[in-house]
Amino acid sequence: MTAPGITLEGRVAIGGAPLIPQVRLEAGAGQWTCLLGPSGAGKSTLLRLIAGIADEADLTGTLSATDGAALSGRVGLMAQSDLLLPWLTVIENVTLGARLRGTEADAHRAAQLLEEVGLADHAGKRPATLSGGQRQRAALARTLMEDRPIILLDEPFSALDARTRVQMQDLTARLLHGRTVLMVTHDPAEAARLGNAILILDQDGLRRRAPAPGAPPRAVDDPATLQTQGALLAELRSTP
Numbered sequence: 450m451t452a453p454g455i456t457l458e459g460r461v462a463i464g465g466a467p468l469i470p471q472v473r474l475e476a477g478a479g480q481w482t483c484l485l486g487p488s489g490a491g492k493s494t495l496l497r498l499i500a501g502i503a504d505e506a507d508l509t510g511t512l513s514a515t516d517g518a519a520l521s522g523r524v525g526l527m528a529q530s531d532l533l534l535p536w537l538t539v540i541e542n543v544t545l546g547a548r549l550r551g552t553e554a555d556a557h558r559a560a561q562l563l564e565e566v567g568l569a570d571h572a573g574k575r576p577a578t579l580s581g582g583q584r585q586r587a588a589l590a591r592t593l594m595e596d597r598p599i600i601l602l603d604e605p606f607s608a609l610d611a612r613t614r615v616q617m618q619d620l621t622a623r624l625l626h627g628r629t630v631l632m633v634t635h636d637p638a639e640a641a642r643l644g645n646a647i648l649i650l651d652q653d654g655l656r657r658r659a660p661a662p663g664a665p666p667r668a669v670d671d672p673a674t675l676q677t678q679g680a681l682l683a684e685l686r687s688t689p
């Protein structure tokens with residue numbers, strides 16, 4: 450799969466009120482870009498605009514893929530909450546996209562993905578009977594089932610305990626390798642571990658910060674990664 454980059458350039462308003470000043474957001478092809486910033490800055494709105502589902506927001510500007518082809522049909526979004534339908538089993542949730550399109554789901558691929566995320570034994574269970582980490586893995590399998598080259602992740606690991614979070618970060622980095630990923634996170638440690646590129650959005654706009662050296666996912670105790678984490682945290686704390 451060849452994953453194109455994304456460029457969003459312009460300003461964003463909601464209901465006529467300015468939300469994001471003129472920005473240029475670039476998510477590199479096949480790279481993992483992390484987007485940090487204070488609550489309400491418009492991070493989720495940017496993801497929703499790129500996913501084509503931000504009916505409430507207006508972008509005055511351009512949104513394009515770096516290969517020049519349309520973005521439509523090439524973007525997968527894993528939203529802030531896992532959005533698993535409680536009345537469907539795990540495997541039915543994973544194959545929901547095909548069901549909604551009225552097409553036959555690839556059952557073999559769905560089973561393979563559940564195996565990869567470690568949920569093969571839970572395929573017939575309802576989401577309510579799973580732990581938080583298992584639900585996140587089911588949501589990840591559903592996102593991967595759609596097989597899109599561009600993946601948008603909105604605080605995908607925020608509800609997890611520290612140990613499960615690191616496991617999920619490693620798993621997601623492995624499974625999304627080579628895709629273009631844009632991830633919103635509030636966690637500087639997560640951005641320092643996973644980002645090939647790091648962006649901060651606040652009321653002044655969007656700025657780029659240097660990622661830690663080496664390929665993600667970086668070790669949690671890697672000194673350079675911890676240093677990047679500290680620098681990001683200091684900057685976020687000083688942001689109004």
Ligand SMILES: Nc1ncnc2c1ncn2[C@@H]1O[C@H](COP(=O)(O)OP(=O)(O)OP(=O)(O)O)[C@@H](O)[C@H]1O
Binds near residue numbers: 494
């Ligand atoms: N559907 C909507 N209708 C009207 N306003 C909205 C809608 N969705 C979001 N907003 C407003 O847009 C602003 C930005 O919201 P957004 O969710 O993009 O911020 P965020 O940076 O992702 O915040 P957080 O980190 O808290 O998730 C907020 O003030 C929010 O109230």
